[in-house]
Amino acid sequence: MAQEKSMAVSEFLSNAELLKQGAEARVYRTKFLGKPTILKERFPKRYRHPVLDEKLTHRRTVQEVRSILRCRKAGISTPVVYFVDYTTHCIFLEEIVGSLTVRDHIASAQQPGSCADAELEQLAKRIGQILAKMHDEDVIHGDLTTSNMLLRRRPENKESDLVLIDFGLSYNSALPEDKGVDLYVLEKAFLSTHPNTESLFEKLLKSYAASSKRSAAVIKKLDEVRLRGRKRSMVG
Amino acid sequence: MTVVIGFEGSANKIGIGIIRDGEVLSNPRRTYITPPGQGFMPSDTARHHRAVILTVLKEALEQAGLKPADIDCVAYTKGPGMGAPLVTVALVARTVAQLWGKPLLGVNHCIGHIEMGRLITQANNPTVLYVSGGNTQVIAYSERRYRIFGETIDIAVGNCLDRFARVIKISNDPSPGYNIEQMAKKGSQYVELPYTVKGMDVSFSGILSYIEEVAHKMLSSGQCAAEDLCFSLQETLFSMLVEITERAMAHCGSQEVLIVGGVGCNLRLQEMMGVMCKERGAKLFATDERFCIDNGAMIAQAGWEMFRSGQVTELEDSWITQRYRTDEVEVTWRD
Numbered sequence: 158m159a160q161e162k163s164m165a166v167s168e169f170l171s172n173a174e175l176l177k178q179g180a181e182a183r184v185y186r187t188k189f190l191g192k193p194t195i196l197k198e199r200f201p202k203r204y205r206h207p208v209l210d211e212k213l214t215h216r217r218t219v220q221e222v223r224s225i226l227r228c229r230k231a232g233i234s235t236p237v238v239y240f241v242d243y244t245t246h247c248i249f250l251e252e253i254v255g256s257l258t259v260r261d262h263i264a265s266a267q268q269p270g271s272c273a274d275a276e277l278e279q280l281a282k283r284i285g286q287i288l289a290k291m292h293d294e295d296v297i298h299g300d301l302t303t304s305n306m307l308l309r310r311r312p313e314n315k316e317s318d319l320v321l322i323d324f325g326l327s328y329n330s331a332l333p334e335d336k337g338v339d340l341y342v343l344e345k346a347f348l349s350t351h352p353n354t355e356s357l358f359e360k361l362l363k364s365y366a367a368s369s370k371r372s373a374a375v376i377k378k379l380d381e382v383r384l385r386g387r388k389r390s391m392v393g
Numbered sequence: 394m395t396v397v398i399g400f401e402g403s404a405n406k407i408g409i410g411i412i413r414d415g416e417v418l419s420n421p422r423r424t425y426i427t428p429p430g431q432g433f434m435p436s437d438t439a440r441h442h443r444a445v446i447l448t449v450l451k452e453a454l455e456q457a458g459l460k461p462a463d464i465d466c467v468a469y470t471k472g473p474g475m476g477a478p479l480v481t482v483a484l485v486a487r488t489v490a491q492l493w494g495k496p497l498l499g500v501n502h503c504i505g506h507i508e509m510g511r512l513i514t515q516a517n518n519p520t521v522l523y524v525s526g527g528n529t530q531v532i533a534y535s536e537r538r539y540r541i542f543g544e545t546i547d548i549a550v551g552n553c554l555d556r557f558a559r560v561i562k563i564s565n566d567p568s569p570g571y572n573i574e575q576m577a578k579k580g581s582q583y584v585e586l587p588y589t590v591k592g593m594d595v596s597f598s599g600i601l602s603y604i605e606e607v608a609h610k611m612l613s614s615g616q617c618a619a620e621d622l623c624f625s626l627q628e629t630l631f632s633m634l635v636e637i638t639e640r641a642m643a644h645c646g647s648q649e650v651l652i653v654g655g656v657g658c659n660l661r662l663q664e665m666m667g668v669m670c671k672e673r674g675a676k677l678f679a680t681d682e683r684f685c686i687d688n689g690a691m692i693a694q695a696g697w698e699m700f701r702s703g704q705v706t707e708l709e710d711s712w713i714t715q716r717y718r719t720d721e722v723e724v725t726w727r728d
Binding site: 177205346 | 547585592672673
């Protein structure tokens with residue numbers, strides 16, 4: 158049975174259009190049961206030991222699907238999972254048609270002449286709310302960046318929908334420590350990708366704090382982790 | 394022609410190098426080596442540097458065939474690093490600058506590594522993996538800063554290796570990392586260790602605690618050999634480093650990697666990074682121990698770039714700092 162499935166998956170792969178090669182998977186565009194689909198293939202990484210590679214690849218495929226389902230149940234927008242094949246480590250996901258990354262959106266809004274400050278603040282607030290909701294479900298994303306958030310334009314709605322993607326490093330945890338590190342990872346990625354956005358990120362954190370009842374402990378941990386990061390630059 | 398002399402002594406290496414327009418004229422270095430099982434303490438390290446710095450300075454000038462009058466600028470490491478050794482080296486740099494009547498320049502140690510790597514490998518705009526005993530960072534340049542995309546959230550990778558070496562008493566001569574690398578070549582059994590990647594960040598303290606806990610038990614019960622532990626530790630740590638580098642490359646759309654810092658001369662790390670680069674059609678740049686490990690020429694090279702773009706450090710501003718992040722420096726010499 159597994160053999161049969163894998164053959165079918167490899168057929169999909171050979172007909173699919175390669176979109177990009179991320180850090181751990183090749184991402185293709187294809188059709189699955191007539192629907193526009195993103196196929197994410199975790200191919201073997203030859204630089205790492207085969208035992209470690211198999212362990213990481215399997216764990217991440219499982220975690221990605223689990224966390225997506227958990228988020229969707231909580232009403233957080235993520236792509237629908239159509240199909241998973243654990244032999245070839247392939248996930249078939251809904252393609253978010255007509256979307257752009259938050260990263261590209263902020264970059265274009267930062268262009269001189271574009272006076273979108275209020276709109277960006279609104280977006281930062283929404284990101285904060287959604288992350289608070291995700292953390293209240295005890296989902297730790299593990300790789301929060303502005304490349305892993307999509308904006309889906311809805312013609313019937315003025316406001317576009319914020320979709321979280323790429324849950325490959327995600328896991329479940331209720332610990333404020335894990336949630337604090339999740340925000341720390343985002344903070345670093347956010348500020349290094351988008352220069353001069355400190356106040357914007359401050360708004361994001363404020364909205365996060367206001368949206369979750371359990372945020373106080375998380376923000377306290379975030380402050381702690383920041384200090385931990387400073388220590389590391391002691392010795393050259 | 395611009396000639397810059399660079400003084401480096403932020404950790405257990407003391408090095409003085411002279412650079413003339415991209416050419417390394419001399420780059421002598423000494424290392425403070427402690428007995429197995431021991432790290433280097435700041436005050437002892439400073440004492441070591443004090444004892445040899447004038448000899449090294451003489452060597453640097455003689456090998457370059459230069460007189461003090463030929464030098465245009467005196468660069469020294471301002472930080473980050475250990476306080477006492479930094480003070481020692483800065484004091485000598487300040488003194489010779491005044492004796493010779495030359496301008497001074499305080500250099501960020503991490504920037505020194507990056508600029509030296511760029512000079513030696515001719516990498517144009519790479520994603521930089523900076524790995525040493527004190528630092529683990531994934532860096533890319535944008536808008537006049539070297540921005541840190543990923544880094545360790547606790548201890549540095551070199552620190553993890555050094556402290557593991559102390560646990561099972563591996564020699565610190567020439568360096569613990571080098572000896573682990575040689576032993577790992579003889580290891581074959583893969584021992585599973587924790588693997589902690591958080592986006593573009595990594596954490597090594599949990600791996601160290603775990604291996605500190607189990608190493609002696611596993612070795613005395615004959616479950617595995619010391620060589621197997623070296624092998625497994627390297628495989629695990631380096632996989633994490635390659636993974637976050639690749640993630641930063643995917644995030645930034647970069648097709649070049651440059652490895653710098655003391656751990657960067659590990660050939661297994663270079664090999665793994667090479668495989669990753671090949672898989673995504675990217676190019677790897679790396680150097681050997683002469684320029685990866687802390688040295689004077691790297692401070693001279695960063696100093697050369699800064700001096701040419703019009704920077705100098707006034708005497709009253711020529712202090713040192715133990716904490717000095719890579720992204721605090723405004724890069725005035727790149728577009």
